[in-house]
Amino acid sequence: MTATPEAGSDTKIPVTVLTGYLGAGKTTLMNRILTENHGTRYAVIVNEFGEIGIDNDLLVESDEEIFEMNNGCICCTVRGDLIRTVENLMKRKGSFDAILVETTGVADPAPVAQTFFMDDDVREKARLDSVVTVVDSRHVLKRLEDTEEAEDQIAFADVILLNKTDLVTADELKAVEDRIHSINPYAVLHRTERCGIDLKAVLNRGAFDLDRILSLDPQFLEDHDHHHECGPDCDHDHDHHHHDHGDHHHHHGDLHSVKSISLTAGELNPQVFFRWIGDVTQVQGPNILRLKGIMAFKDDPQRYVVQGVHMIVEGDHQRDWKEGEERVSRIVFIGRELDENALVTGLKACEA
Amino acid sequence: MPVIAPVDCDAFVVKTAFIGNTAAFACGDGTIRLVGEGETIAKAHEGGLLAAAVSPDGRRIVTSGDDGRVVGVSADGSVSEIASRPRKWIDMVAVAAQGAVAFACGRTAWVVQEGGKEKEYTLSRAVGGIAFAPRGLRLAVARYDGVSLFWVNVDSPEQELSWKGAHTGILFSPDGKYIVTTMQENALHGWRLADQQDMRMTGYPTKVKSMDWSAKGRYLATSGANAAVLWPFHGKSGPMGQQPLQLGVRSDTIVSVVACHPKEEVIAIGYQDGMVLAVRFEDNAEVLLRRPGNAPVSALAWDARGERLAFGTEAGEAGIVSLGE
Structure with missing residues (x-):
């Protein structure tokens, strides 16, 4: 669980994880990905064939099989069936370009994501591209009251499809968006009806790719008319998305539910920061669902990016700070029962 | 001096075996290359071939695939279905x-x-x-x-x-x-x-994926380390409290497949970098059977007399090494 740069990650097969509560519209999206002509051949791992009416020899049904690695800690669980299926798929390398994993409606996304970091064989062959969560606009608020899984799925997401928007009023939709935003401010959110979306917005996102962590500013709503993507070298002014970070942090949500904590600091001492982030993830790992950060280290001409799932943290230098770019460190934690004051103090103590 | 007869496989070699005098190469694309007097390609599976085992009597190789079928393939290339579970990846x-x-x-x-x-x-x-x-x-x-x-x-x-x-x-x-x-x-x-x-x-640095018993079951040879690790099983209490043999030590790669000679205390070792060595237990004497290639060795098998070794890699490189006098 050390920060290691990914070498040759482009030869690895990209994996998209599709989550969402029962009835949210996952199958609709899956069927679209399988039938539309987007130039990518997917091997698809589903929990049951169900309504997927497609006869594809690279479609496999797989019973979720959780392997606990050490002492049953949530941070050390992986999906044994996925390890096996990826291994099997590698025997047919060349007959597909990417892998899509559909989880059950009630699944915790963590073991799926962790499989791609913790199992050496899988890690060598495949890389997690993004976690896509389909949300039913009409029922999600109720689900969030009832279940932790619905919350986890939103907290883990890199891309959220807010589906069935035609079945709610504008006010209801606003309330849903606010709630989702309070759980996960950095996921890209798309409003859809019947999962009608350009698949480019869902597939091959590189959300776990350190090179592609561009910004931690909430890009809360990206709908069809705002169809614009900035590359790493974009000198677009992103400042119009900025929240006011003047008070150094802000948080959303109730005490026991998932909330996000966004922290900012000035230039950091890298040694102190690595020790701190290591300690935080070791101790609070079970409560941290996701984290992402862009760090400014003193006397370092490059941005340093980190991302993590529970206890797993990866980091690497990304690109030079641009002229005129404000050298601030930003990090977002999404989790439960996080001690916000301790995090604020901890990060502050890393300042150079 | 060992001689290699190359065999063209287009896909991941899942398993090699000898059916009598015929070498069989079971490949991830669903085919089995049979190299004996001539060369035959048997189409065992519609999709991918996921697993294979040779029958102890050496009459046939049995394979399973993502088409849900289990089939037996003979030396002449004839395929017979043993079972079918549609839509299951066997x-x-x-x-x-x-x-x-x-x-x-x-x-x-x-x-x-x-x-x-x-x-x-x-x-x-x-x-x-x-x-x-x-x-x-x-x-x-x-x-x-x-x-x-x-x-x-x-x-x-x-x-x-x-x-x-x-x-x-x-x-x-x-x-x-x-x-x-x-x-x-x-x-x-x-x-x-x-x-x-x-x-x-x-004590392994990676997962162990290949195991094989040496002649008379005296040692269990395993992959997963920078040498083949052989646990002694000939004592009263098996390997307990004993140190394993470490054969064919390399500094920069990991053993991916092991295959023990059917008669002698000799092992064929395949590595992640594609190299194949034969090593004698007694004195660790090594013979290079194949130089490093493009991909990890994924399959090794001796013929019954221990004179030929069929190998294959994840990239489909394959061949038969003859050890002759």
Whole structure:
């Protein structure tokens, strides 16, 4: 669980994880990905064939099989069936370009994501591209009251499809968006009806790719008319998305539910920061669902990016700070029962 | 000096074997290349070929695939279907001495007797590996938290061997006294069946994926380290308290496949970088059989006399090494 740069990650097969509560519209999206002509051949791992009416020899049904690695800690669980299926798929390398994993409606996304970091064989062959969560606009608020899984799925997401928007009023939709935003401010959110979306917005996102962590500013709503993507070298002014970070942090949500904590600091001492982030993830790992950060280290001409799932943290230098770019460190934690004051103090103590 | 006759495979070589004098290369694209007097390509599966096992009598190779079929392939390339489970990816297969075939997928294992009689075994957790006992009367199933043992011909409750963790592969010792599993952790676990004594074999830097017994079952050879690690099983208490042999030590790569010579105390070792060595137990004397290539060695098999070795790699490079005098 050390920060290691990914070498040759482009030869690895990209994996998209599709989550969402029962009835949210996952199958609709899956069927679209399988039938539309987007130039990518997917091997698809589903929990049951169900309504997927497609006869594809690279479609496999797989019973979720959780392997606990050490002492049953949530941070050390992986999906044994996925390890096996990826291994099997590698025997047919060349007959597909990417892998899509559909989880059950009630699944915790963590073991799926962790499989791609913790199992050496899988890690060598495949890389997690993004976690896509389909949300039913009409029922999600109720689900969030009832279940932790619905919350986890939103907290883990890199891309959220807010589906069935035609079945709610504008006010209801606003309330849903606010709630989702309070759980996960950095996921890209798309409003859809019947999962009608350009698949480019869902597939091959590189959300776990350190090179592609561009910004931690909430890009809360990206709908069809705002169809614009900035590359790493974009000198677009992103400042119009900025929240006011003047008070150094802000948080959303109730005490026991998932909330996000966004922290900012000035230039950091890298040694102190690595020790701190290591300690935080070791101790609070079970409560941290996701984290992402862009760090400014003193006397370092490059941005340093980190991302993590529970206890797993990866980091690497990304690109030079641009002229005129404000050298601030930003990090977002999404989790439960996080001690916000301790995090604020901890990060502050890393300042150079 | 060893001579290599190259064999063209277009896909991941899942398993090599000798059916009599014919070398068989079972490939991930569903084909089996048979190289004897001439060369034949048998189409065993519509989709991918996931697993293969050679029958102990050496008459045929049995393969399973993601088309849900289990088939037997003879030296002449004829394919006969043994079982079919449409839409299942059958990724485990084993053949018993008396000809029965076992296969598994997800949480179910099946045994098909030579007459066609089938039996189904349902487990609470996913099957990691299957193996027949030497006489073929018992089936051992590796799974999460241990092993389940079943009698093949009798309906009786399963016998359990417990050890916490995920067991991903399994072998009986040739004398039937021991069972050894590979694990999700970088370790092996063993049981002495007489008293269920546990044996833990650790110290590997990666997962162990290949195991093979040396002649007369004296050693269990394993992959997963920078040398082939051979645990002694000829003493009274197996490998307990003993140091394993380490053969063919390399500094910069990991052993991916091992295959023990059928008669001599010699092992063929395949590495991640594609190299193949033959090494003698007694003095660690090494003979280079194949230089490093483009991909990890994925399959190795000796012929019955131990004069030829069929190898294959993940990238489809393959060949037959003749060791002749």
